[in-house]
C-alpha cells in the first residue's frame with residue numbers, strides 16, 4: 001500500500017502515527033498534503049512520511065481523506081483518475097455522496113472514528129462503497145485498527161454508530177466529571193477525584209473487553225448483599241441513569257440522521 005494523506009490535521013496525523021507505529025504501513029510509503037503546507041511539513045517531520053505540495057503530488061494508491069466534511073468536495077475533485085481507494089473519515093458523508101465526487105475508477109470506504117483515536121484508544125466503524133472490495137475493507141481495518149477497535153457494519157447503521165461511539169466520549173466525560181463531583185462532595189481533593197474517576201472508567205471498560213464477561217454479570221460480582229455498591233446502584237436506578245444513557249445514544253443517532261448522515 002502507498003498511502004496518501006489528504007489533510008494532516010488531528011485525525012490524519014493520529015491515524016498515520018498509529019499505522020506507522022503498529023507496522024501497518026512503513027513511513028517510507030506514506031505521503032501527506034494539507035491546504036496549509038506547514039501542517040503537512042510538520043506531519044512529515046513527526047511521522048517520517050514524505051511531504052507533498054498538493055493532492056496530485058501524493059504518491060498513493062490509497063488515499064486517507066481527513067479534511068473537514070465541508071472541505072471534502074474540493075479535495076476529492078483533485079484526486080487523479082485511475083484505480084485507487086479513498087478511505088474517508090469525514091463525519092456524515094455517505095458512500096453515495098463520496099462516489100458521486102471521486103474520479104472514475106476510484107473506490108470508496110466511509111469510516112466513523114471517534115476522538116480517543118487521538119490517543120490510540122478509538123472505537124470506529126466503517127462501511128464499503130459499491131465498488132470497494134474485501135481487500136479494501138481489510139485495508140480500512142488495518143489503518144483504523146492501528147488506533148483502536150474497528151468494526152465493519154452496514155452503512156444504514158452509521159447514524160447509530162455516531163450516536164454511540166461518536167458522541168459517546170462526551171457522555172462519558174460528563175459521567176467522569178459527575179463521579180469526581182461525588183468524590184469531592186465525599187471529601188476528596190478535585191485532582192485526585194478526577195484521576196480516580198477516569199481510571200475507574202478505564203479499568204471497568206478493560207474488564208468488559210478483556211474478560212468478555214457481560215457487564216451485568218460484572219456488576220453482580222461487585223454488589224455484595226447490603227453493601228455500599230448496591231446502595232449506590234439503587235440510587236442510580238432511582239434517577240433513571242439507564243434510561244438517560246439509552247435516550248442519549250438514540251437521540252444523538254436521530255440527530256445524526258437529521259443532519260444528513262446515512
Ligand SMILES: NC(=O)c1ccc[n+]([C@@H]2O[C@H](COP(=O)([O-])OP(=O)(O)OC[C@H]3O[C@@H](n4cnc5c(N)ncnc54)[C@H](OP(=O)(O)O)[C@@H]3O)[C@@H](O)[C@H]2O)c1
Pocket residue numbers: 006007008009010011012033034035036039055066067068069071074075089090091112113114115116118
Ligand atoms: N477529530 C476527531 O476526533 C474526529 C472524530 C470523528 C470524525 N472526524 C472527522 O475527521 C475529519 C478531520 O477532522 P480533524 O479533527 O482531523 O480536523 P482538522 O484537524 O481540522 O484537520 C483537517 C485538515 O485538512 C486540511 N485540508 C482541508 N482541505 C484540504 C485539501 N483540499 N487538501 C489538503 N488538505 C486539506 C485542513 O487544512 P486547513 O487547516 O488549512 O483548513 C486541516 O489541516 C473531519 O471530517 C471529522 O468529521 C474527526
